[in-house]
Amino acid sequence: MPLSEMTVGVDIGGTKVAAGLVNEKGEILNKVRKPMVATADAQTGLDAVLTAIHEVLQESSSDSVRGIGICSPGPLDPKRGVVINPPNLPCWRNFELAEEVRKVYSVPVKVDNDANAAALAEVLWGAGQGYNNVFYATIGTGIGSGIILDGKIFHGRTGAAAEAGHMGVDFNGPLCPCGKRGCIEVLASGPGIARRARQKVTSHPESALLTLAGGTVDAVTGQIVNQAYAAGDPIAREVMEETIGLLAYWLGNIVDLLEPEVIVIGGGVSTTLAPWLEEIRSRWTGKVVNPWPDQVPLVLAHYGEEAGIAGAAALCEAA
Ligand SMILES: [Zn+2]
Numbered sequence: 001m002p003l004s005e006m007t008v009g010v011d012i013g014g015t016k017v018a019a020g021l022v023n024e025k026g027e028i029l030n031k032v033r034k035p036m037v038a039t040a041d042a043q044t045g046l047d048a049v050l051t052a053i054h055e056v057l058q059e060s061s062s063d064s065v066r067g068i069g070i071c072s073p074g075p076l077d078p079k080r081g082v083v084i085n086p087p088n089l090p091c092w093r094n095f096e097l098a099e100e101v102r103k104v105y106s107v108p109v110k111v112d113n114d115a116n117a118a119a120l121a122e123v124l125w126g127a128g129q130g131y132n133n134v135f136y137a138t139i140g141t142g143i144g145s146g147i148i149l150d151g152k153i154f155h156g157r158t159g160a161a162a163e164a165g166h167m168g169v170d171f172n173g174p175l176c177p178c179g180k181r182g183c184i185e186v187l188a189s190g191p192g193i194a195r196r197a198r199q200k201v202t203s204h205p206e207s208a209l210l211t212l213a214g215g216t217v218d219a220v221t222g223q224i225v226n227q228a229y230a231a232g233d234p235i236a237r238e239v240m241e242e243t244i245g246l247l248a249y250w251l252g253n254i255v256d257l258l259e260p261e262v263i264v265i266g267g268g269v270s271t272t273l274a275p276w277l278e279e280i281r282s283r284w285t286g287k288v289v290n291p292w293p294d295q296v297p298l299v300l301a302h303y304g305e306e307a308g309i310a311g312a313a314a315l316c317e318a319a
Pocket residue numbers: 165166167176177178179180183185186
């Protein structure tokens with residue numbers, strides 16, 4: 001396929017830049033991964049991004065792709081392609097990322113946050129294909145989300161919408177890094193699951209959770225919860241039951257708010273949740289105001305670790 005039909009997707013994080021060439025079917029070709037230099041000056045941060053793009057293009061002529069899409073940590077302004085002040089990218093403050101990349105490559109450049117972009121990739125090429133109104137959540141070290149309405153990313157007034165991971169499900173709950181209490185992220189992300197497990201282990205030292213963690217409560221992780229659950233440990237089962245209940249409560253609220261055609265779940269914890277998806281669905285059915293909650297499918301995302309690259313490329317497909 002000629003390069004002119006491809007796009008470059010760039011996924012920027014606090015420590016790495018991943019980039020890939022993506023074809024019109026959303027398939028990712030020659031991927032690269034570079035360290036992100038987030039703590040130096042703005043130009044050094046930009047250079048890390050440009051190097052990744054350059055390597056992906058393998059020194060082909062600079063305007064040979066259709067466009068370059070970039071996922072960056074927010075807050076950002078997706079309309080202008082400006083990165084505002086992400087805590088994990090101190091190098092960029094009101095940085096005109098799209099414009100700076102456009103200066104070098106002379107192709108359309110789009111910038112958005114990773115969960116919004118990943119939501120769009122699922123609709124174009126993944127588990128949300130055929131649907132126009134989709135709620136996407138990525139559950140991993142945090143919980144991110146994206147809303148697709150009428151086939152387009154819903155940005156809200158400034159681009160700061162769709163932070164569903166910070167919807168509260170317990171106002172007396174633990175403090176979330178965002179400053180609020182009881183966000184679904186602080187309770188049901190990977191670290192959130194591990195924290196609830198550690199609390200239970202202190203009063204149940206006989207649990208397999210503690211054995212698997214080498215006897216150290218602080219060493220209990222989400223993965224250990226998973227292992228202990230598979231081994232039949234009752235405390236791990238309690239933790240998983242709670243997790244399922246929390247996610248069902250939260251997603252039931254999403255069904256009542258958006259009535260999406262489908263809910264797509266990605267992120268590192270999603271594979272652990274895979275056997276539980278029908279259980280989550282059955283728990284929101286009957287617990288929501290929506291009269292047809294059983295008609296909203298809950299499915300696993302198509303993209304895993306490559307969701308950022310695919311999502312970034314998907315931004316170039318959007319009208
Ligand atoms: Zn929060």
